[in-house]
Structure formats: C-alpha cells, structure tokens
Amino acid sequence: MPERVAASQSKYRTAPEVVAEYIRDAIYRNELRPGQQLQQEELAVKFGISRIPVRDALRQLQGEGLVELYPNRGAFVSNPGVEELREVFGLRILLEAYALRMAVPNFTKAELELCASLLAQLESIANRADWSRTDQEFHAALYAPCRQPRTLGLIDNLRGSVNRFYYLYLSPESYGPDCLREHRQILKACQKKDADGAVALLERHLRNALKEVESISVQP
Amino acid sequence: MPERVAASQSKYRTAPEVVAEYIRDAIYRNELRPGQQLQQEELAVKFGISRIPVRDALRQLQGEGLVELYPNRGAFVSNPGVEELREVFGLRILLEAYALRMAVPNFTKAELELCASLLAQLESIANRADWSRTDQEFHAALYAPCRQPRTLGLIDNLRGSVNRFYYLYLSPESYGPDCLREHRQILKACQKKDADGAVALLERHLRNALKEVESISVQP
DNA sequence: GCTTATCAGATTGTATACATGTATACAATA
C-alpha cells in the first residue's frame, strides 16, 4: 500500500479535485444556491474536460454532504430544512466543544498567535465572502491543536454544510459585533488555558448562531 | 429539486450502489483485508459492467472512509493505525452516548421489542460474520429512536470503519459473554427509561471494546 | 375543466477506446 503521505504530497492536482474545489468554494460563497442543479455538461465545458471527471467530483462532494445525487435526475446543491439545520448544529456543539476541550492544553505560542492574527483580520473585514472564509479559518485554528485529523475533518464537514446559511442572509453589521466579542472571549480563555471557560463560551457562541439561522430559515 | 424521498424510494438499484454495497459488506466481513488493493477491472468483470460505475462506487466508499484513493495508483481498503483507531473510538463514545441519551425517552414498545429480539439472536450465534451483522443491528436499533438521521449516519460510518478490527481477531468465545452481559444491561436501562444509566453502561462497553482492539492492534 | 397518455428534447448512465501515469524487471554503471 502507498504511504498515507502520498495523497497530500501530490503537488499537481487532478481534474476532479480542481472541479470539486471550485464547486465547494462556490457553495460556501453562496454563488451556488441551495437546491440549485449542477449540470455535468455545463461544468465539463466550463473546465474544458469531459463529463467523467465532473461526475467524480460530484460523487466526492456527495460524500462531503454538500451535494445530493438523484439517479438519472442530476446533482443538486444540498438544501437542508430547519430540522436538519438544528440537528447539525447539535452535532457541531457536541464535536466542537469536544475538540476545543482537547485543544486548550496543547496550544503552542505560534498557534495562539495565529488565532489572534485571524481575529485581527476579522475585525477589519467588510465584505461577506472574506468574512466567511476567515471565520472558518479562525475556528479551524482554534480546534487544530487537538491533533485529531478525523475529528477536525468531521467538524469541517458539518461547518461547511450549514454555515453558508449563516452567511447567506446576515449582514456583517448585524452579526459582526456580537460574533467578534464572543471570538475574543473564547481566545482569551484559551490563552489562560481555561478549557471549561472556553468550551462554555463556544457553546453559547454556537447556540447564538443557531438562533440566527433558525430565525431566517423559517421565512426565506 | 426532487423530493428528498426520491433517493430512498428508488426501488431498482443502480450499478454503483450494488458494487459499493458488495465492497462495503466484504470489508465489514473482513473478506477484503485492510490495505488490500481494489482493482477496477477485476471488479468490473466480476459484475459484468464497465469500469465507470466501479469508479463511482469507489469514490462513494472513499467518502464513507472505507476506501482510500491514490491518484494513478489505485484504491485500497483503508487501514487505520492505532492512533486513528483510538481517535475514532473517542468519537464513537461521544456520538453514541449523545444519540442514546436522546433515544431513551423516545423508545416505543415496538422498538424495545426489536432490541430484545436482536439481543436474543445474538445469544445464539456462533459464527463471526453473523455476530458482526447482528451486533451492528442491535446498536443501530438502540440509537434509532433519537430520530436524527444525520447523527445515525455518522455513527454508522464510524462503527463501520473500526468494528471490523474488533471482529477480525476476536473469537466469539473470548468476547461474547462480556459483550452480551453489557448489552443486556444497556437494554434493561433503556426499558427503565434510565438515560444516565444506559449512557454510562454504553460508555464502559465501548471503552472495553477499545481496549480489546488496542491489545490486538499493537502486535498484528 | 381536470386528469391521464404520449412524445420530443434534454440530461444522465454506461461501454468502448485511447492516453497517461506507475510499477516491476532487467541492464548498465559506479
């Protein structure tokens, strides 16, 4: 069997990877809206390739929960209902709290500085797309020190499949201030190695986010 | 967008589904061993189809974590190391406890009876493959009343990617009695609607399983 | 008027064929 490293080492990227990344990013940015159909031929000509690698990419994204495939009917950007959003937020609270609790004792100085720098970036961001990406990176940096790749992957998945709803309707003005304050508090607790405090703050942070998403999801 | 039901409604199964299910099952049964290569052509002729739907199936299984794909080199049955096994067991304890706690208050009479019947089946099973499947079904039946499809899917994934190691080396004689006793205790707690008790027993049950897997994983 | 059949058009699913990348064995060299 090949070394596990091989997958990450490969410098040149395969066509399905490129396509998958494009679609994933477009979904995160809400350029592709929930429920929208993804046509194989359209994507194929866009990238100047045939439909086969496009199909591979769509399968991949199905595994990540971003796309739903219906045999003979096509691929659609996943469009979870309020019930599913609640469920995913429940899982996120569970898993992100779990990861953060394990992360807190492991933070290196460099990792704390990375979080601080991402937080500083967030303070000065106006447009929605950049906010979304940086917010994602900040949270990823918070959990990374738990050193559990599979756990981090799961969290990334869950965040990816619901966060776009958070960014879709809310303007930075409306959620920015509260969100930033919560981020600052969480980071401060991490710096003090206060795992219980950090986890409690994170849970409140996520519950607030869920409330926002629920309020916009009922009347779209 | 098609109704969500459509996916489960489709009575006739597509070729990739059939192939994926075969491979999945073979991995669960340890007919396909960790690290073993899966060749497209071989699978294609086995099912009398071309390599395209086989590739689809492999992509799907990659998403489920059962198979790892290396570009231009092939597909291999995933072969997690002890570190990863520990990590997955940690996630299992977290998620299965979460699901069981939500499930306990929801159990219907029929659901309790299903658990009891699966447990009875387990008592009288000798061969390893049947034990594995029924054990899986018993646990699934325990968590099902939480009524959270995505959570149940995640648990199924995690169980699938590590349980084969549990069944691989241990004989029913060695782990059967303890395991059965623990199952009986958990079910009894569910019948008494004792969520805390059931969760505590389940966590001990899983920690025992992890210990077994660790002890066999270090000297394979 | 409403429901059910029917039939193009479009889209996906799959087979075949070819291109590209990888692994093994063997020869050449230090």
Added chain:
DNA sequence: TATTGTATACATGTATACAATCTGATAAGC
C-alpha cells in the same frame, strides 16, 4: 554489491459515442 537508468507491462484517467431515463409540453380521454 548496491544503485541508478530504462523498457515493458499493467492499471488508472479521460474522451467519445451510444443507451436509458427523466422532464415538460402537447394531445387525448373522462
């Protein structure tokens, strides 16, 4: 002898071509 280079065989990646299925609009029936 060990190491590097090369040739060959083999497996995977992708394009093209064709078959199967779905969608939507129109027409027939009640």
